[in-house]
Amino acid sequence: MAPPASKVMQAKEAIGTFVHDGDHLVIGNYTVGTCAELVFEVIRQHKKGLTLYSQSGVFDVEVLVAGGCVDRLVSTYVYRAGGKEGGSAVERALQAGTLEMEDYTNFQYNARLVAGMHGFTYMQVLEGAMVTDLFKKRSFLGKDKYRVITCPYTGKQVLTVPAANPDVCIVHVQRSDKFGNAQYWGALGSVAAAALASKHIIVSCEEVVEHDIIQSSPHLTIIPAYRVDAVVEIPWGAHPTEVLGYYNLDRAAYANFFMADMTGDGLKNWMDEWVYASRDRQAYLDNYISKFGSQGLDAIRAKAYYSAPANYGAAYTSCWDNENRERTMGVTLAELEKIMEERGLLYG
Amino acid sequence: MAKRYTLDELLIITVAREIHDHDRVILGVGLPTTAGAMAKALHAPHATLMMESGIIDFEPLVPPNHIADANACRGFSSATDLFSMFTMTYRGFVDVCFLGVAQIDKFGNINTTVIGDYYKPKLRLPGSGGACDFLSYAKHTILTMRGGEFVQKLDYFTSPGYLEGGDSRDKSGLFPIGSGPSMLLTTKGVFRFDPVTKELCLAQVHPGVSLDMVKKDIPWDLKVAQDLTVTPAPKDEEIDFIRRFAPTEAVGRKMMYELGMINALRKMQERAK
Numbered sequence: 364m365a366p367p368a369s370k371v372m373q374a375k376e377a378i379g380t381f382v383h384d385g386d387h388l389v390i391g392n393y394t395v396g397t398c399a400e401l402v403f404e405v406i407r408q409h410k411k412g413l414t415l416y417s418q419s420g421v422f423d424v425e426v427l428v429a430g431g432c433v434d435r436l437v438s439t440y441v442y443r444a445g446g447k448e449g450g451s452a453v454e455r456a457l458q459a460g461t462l463e464m465e466d467y468t469n470f471q472y473n474a475r476l477v478a479g480m481h482g483f484t485y486m487q488v489l490e491g492a493m494v495t496d497l498f499k500k501r502s503f504l505g506k507d508k509y510r511v512i513t514c515p516y517t518g519k520q521v522l523t524v525p526a527a528n529p530d531v532c533i534v535h536v537q538r539s540d541k542f543g544n545a546q547y548w549g550a551l552g553s554v555a556a557a558a559l560a561s562k563h564i565i566v567s568c569e570e571v572v573e574h575d576i577i578q579s580s581p582h583l584t585i586i587p588a589y590r591v592d593a594v595v596e597i598p599w600g601a602h603p604t605e606v607l608g609y610y611n612l613d614r615a616a617y618a619n620f621f622m623a624d625m626t627g628d629g630l631k632n633w634m635d636e637w638v639y640a641s642r643d644r645q646a647y648l649d650n651y652i653s654k655f656g657s658q659g660l661d662a663i664r665a666k667a668y669y670s671a672p673a674n675y676g677a678a679y680t681s682c683w684d685n686e687n688r689e690r691t692m693g694v695t696l697a698e699l700e701k702i703m704e705e706r707g708l709l710y711g
Numbered sequence: 712m713a714k715r716y717t718l719d720e721l722l723i724i725t726v727a728r729e730i731h732d733h734d735r736v737i738l739g740v741g742l743p744t745t746a747g748a749m750a751k752a753l754h755a756p757h758a759t760l761m762m763e764s765g766i767i768d769f770e771p772l773v774p775p776n777h778i779a780d781a782n783a784c785r786g787f788s789s790a791t792d793l794f795s796m797f798t799m800t801y802r803g804f805v806d807v808c809f810l811g812v813a814q815i816d817k818f819g820n821i822n823t824t825v826i827g828d829y830y831k832p833k834l835r836l837p838g839s840g841g842a843c844d845f846l847s848y849a850k851h852t853i854l855t856m857r858g859g860e861f862v863q864k865l866d867y868f869t870s871p872g873y874l875e876g877g878d879s880r881d882k883s884g885l886f887p888i889g890s891g892p893s894m895l896l897t898t899k900g901v902f903r904f905d906p907v908t909k910e911l912c913l914a915q916v917h918p919g920v921s922l923d924m925v926k927k928d929i930p931w932d933l934k935v936a937q938d939l940t941v942t943p944a945p946k947d948e949e950i951d952f953i954r955r956f957a958p959t960e961a962v963g964r965k966m967m968y969e970l971g972m973i974n975a976l977r978k979m980q981e982r983a984k
Contacts, residue, residue: 368757480798481794481798481801481802482798482801482802540788544768544788544789574788575786577786577788578785578786578787578788580786581766581767581786581787581788581789581790582790584767584788584789586789587759587767587768587788587789587791588759588768588788588789589768589804590804675781675785675786676785677781677782677783677785678782679773680772680773681772681773682774682955682956682957682958682959683955683958689958691959691967691970691974692958692959692962692967692970692971692973692974693970693971693974693977693978694970694974696958699954699958699961699970700954702962702966702970703717703961703962703966704715706966708717708718708962708963708966709715709716709717710715710716710717710718710721710918710919710944711713711715711716711918711944
């Protein structure tokens, strides 16, 4: 069956359709502006047994682990609330033996996705890590965490990581058209690679915009429509994290999460309120406004600082000039057809 | 009465019909882009048209001058790089691509590099460009040959078709199973590939072309389809589209140069007045 032209749907439908128990799920965003509402929806739907990929886990990884969705984690950075005295859901799960984790460097993690994005089976990474415990201590990937090969050109020992092709990427961007041309700007990180390496892509965005907006700024498109399965319009979809051009990090709301995350019970209470009791982002925002007022959101709303537009225009967009003459041959269509007839060029 | 058409229009429209709705298509300059533009406008509105330079999802408004000609469209949906265009093909995201042919053998292997000895060429042709990698990994490749030749042995093997025929392409382990050239269009007819032996098989002749006229170009005993047909005539709306979009291609290169010269002279004379 032909795919529908418009891929716009609700978060509930997108996660329900494309994320399955046991999947390899990658959070496309990293450190900045995460796909908070898509993450919450995964938790609300009680997805189980996920292998989660995250470049730098922040609160998104914490809540997915605390929500019992994740068996295995591939990452480079564990979020920890409150220093030595604090805690983290990842740490608690590791201590409880309910989570396995494979540690990589930022570069190695990104290289796995770049390899996957391009269809390669492995990628060369920086060999210094070979002397470290990153190389020596291995978890569920075992021998396939890294392999060492001999460079055929120099004879040098080269460190490699295997390609990653997660089943699904969830990612939040600034804007998309209804077809799924997803535009993202700011710190590019590993966002495009995470999405393009994956078999299915769910995009949430602050705004669904007209196709014409996309066509006049194709350099901002990081995921072309033909790769995208679902487009979910979620204003404030990354809150309490930030989206460049839309809103800043909500420091107060983030601190609220941070304090809660120091203990398992604290995080559970936080999730009861902000994830489970809020059936969608609107409910989450209603709760936020009822507690803190709308000033909190107004204070972090971005003021405009537009990039200079790039001119994608051409001298003309038709072979026919203003007098309806073809630009090279200087004849009208009627004259051209007459010439075809006279010269015996026509069949049929 | 149905509209009458030029040979060039027939060729363009015949390959345009190989593009289906929702296909992801890599287009080259000339006939393929015009075919792609027609398909998108008339029967494949959801096709994603792309050029290997990194232009994704464009709607051509005039025929492009080269494969990086963003002037030929009013914007496009996604700008990427050449490397990613090829790796997306490698990963199986490209349904159809188009390649021009200088020499072709019985099993659809292609030469676009040289005529004569490689080191002392008689004719040095462009080379691979995108051809080798696209013919390797696109799901289907449409081959077009207007000035080229059928040969027993290629002077240079640029791009892999069905290798030695039969299942040799699939068995090599180098290519996606089932990939390869799906059609060859010439000025005389349309060839497909035998599903078992993978040799070229004449499927259609263009109006006014006899079987002998096709056979005389081919240095082996040509396989001919049991149900050999005449290439269907274009529809009026297809002809109208081609003439509007690419009038210079509708009349063919020779006539374009002739009329173009006359036009250039006329403009010079007007200026002299």
